[in-house]
Amino acid sequence: MKARLILEDGTVCVGKAMGATSEAIGEVVFNTGLTGYQEVLSDPSYCGQIVVMTYPLIGNYGINRDDFEAVRPFIHGFVVREHCDLPSNWRSTQTLDDLLKSYEIPGISGVDTRMLTRKIRHHGTLRGIITTSSEPAENLIEKLNKTTLMTDQVSRVSTKSMFSSPGNGDRVVLVDFGSKHGIMRDLSKRGCDIMVVPHNVTADEIRRLQPDGILLSNGPGDPKDVPYAIDMIKDILGEYPLFGICLGHQLFALASGADTEKMKFGHRGGNHPVKEFHTGRTYITSQNHGYAVKEDSIAGTDLEVTHIALNDGTIEGLSNESKQAFSVQYHPEAAPGPYDSGYLFDQFLALMKQSKEEKWYAKNR
Structure with a gap:
């Protein structure tokens, strides 16, 4: 036909x-x-x-x-x-x-x-x-x-109710804005106790789950179409280690006072080179996004740019050390794509361990 x-x-x-x-x-x-x-x-x-x-x-x-x-x-x-x-x-x-x-x-x-x-x-x-x-x-x-x-893509793809994937390790609240299964696979193989929650979860609902860390997932559309998620992140930022991926990265930036913009044609594929400033290393990454964090909006915030795209110079990673939070625009879970960036999940686990130790010392000294 x-x-x-x-x-x-x-x-x-x-x-x-x-x-x-x-x-x-x-x-x-x-x-x-x-x-x-x-x-x-x-x-x-x-x-x-x-x-x-x-x-x-x-x-x-x-x-x-x-x-x-x-x-x-x-x-x-x-x-x-x-x-x-x-x-x-x-x-x-x-x-x-x-x-x-x-x-x-x-x-x-x-x-x-x-x-x-x-x-x-x-x-x-x-x-x-x-x-x-x-x-x-x-x-x-x-x-x-x-x-x-x-403009309501996130509400269409997110889970409608909370569910868990039990593990013996750190408890991670995964906020599902349209999460890929690859994110859960990477957390599960590291032993994490995963609580998947809907896109419209509140900060108080997350607190009641007593997490060791929060992961903001990927998802479709314009990050400004989910203002309630930005408010939730603002409310809870700094209380727990936080890791944002793709849409989660953009929402973290907006909650921190930065701004986002629509790209001309976006990044979609499994061969995008990204440079990490801390090590000077270039990673080949999997990407799927049509929006990016505006570079000139970072000034005046507590954010530090950690990664950039070598093809067009757009921001690919952010961190706020004082809040124990970081994010990347690309997909460390790949699927499809290279697995070079899987170390970021280990970085998230190390941050949760550090946070728990700091809280223990603060409580017991």
Whole structure:
């Protein structure tokens, strides 16, 4: 069946429909990953977006039950140059097309993804629509221009109630703004006792859980769309060690008095070089974000910039030593991507140990 991807600037791409035949509207972004399409599809941070994969062949190792990063995908649409109908992998249980159909996600293949990527890089992210209808493109472009993109993505992807993943180590409250399973895996393999709480948790509710540390997860959308989370972080900052990842990094910055801004086309892929100032080392990182902390907004705050992106100089890490808090814009849990930055979870555990020792000495001296 024929499908079309139509952008708000009038671009019309004609290709082959895959997945659901329903219509999808969303922000069109691109991901440069060579592998990991299943993790991309199931990353809650893509809620509301149509993702263009720059690697030309997608689906060749199929879909398996183990590599999901959320209970279900929240992506709005998927665009590829070529998709594979006959995957080859011993873990594969279904095709990419089967997965998209089962979750009512429309996709399109056979389009020029290189052209789309160059267009987004030049113009910035664009609203788009995937459709199998024969409605005139002019009507669909008019519909796009009248459409307001969603702003409640976090509430859609966050857990609705608290749950735990027991462990024998430090108790970590993981605030779920759209957390990937990879974050829980990294905490669990370090023995953490994890309490996952919803996006709208209050500071008092966190205090009642008596955590050793707080982790602010990744998530979709504009950090300013969740002002209640910024207020919660302001209230609790300095009481417990805090680690922010991606959206959590942006919320930590806003709660500390800095500001954020929308990027032209964002960072999405598994090959982004980031420099850590303390060691001078460069890490290859996994990233997925469309907003960044404004560099000139750091002045006048207690924040210190710890990492920068070498491609464009944007802020990739922050810390506030006096509050025992730090954050990174990228994904140390990878999935998909390199595992070079997994040491940040160890850094978080060391901070929790230091905090407990300081509290013990303060109580017993």
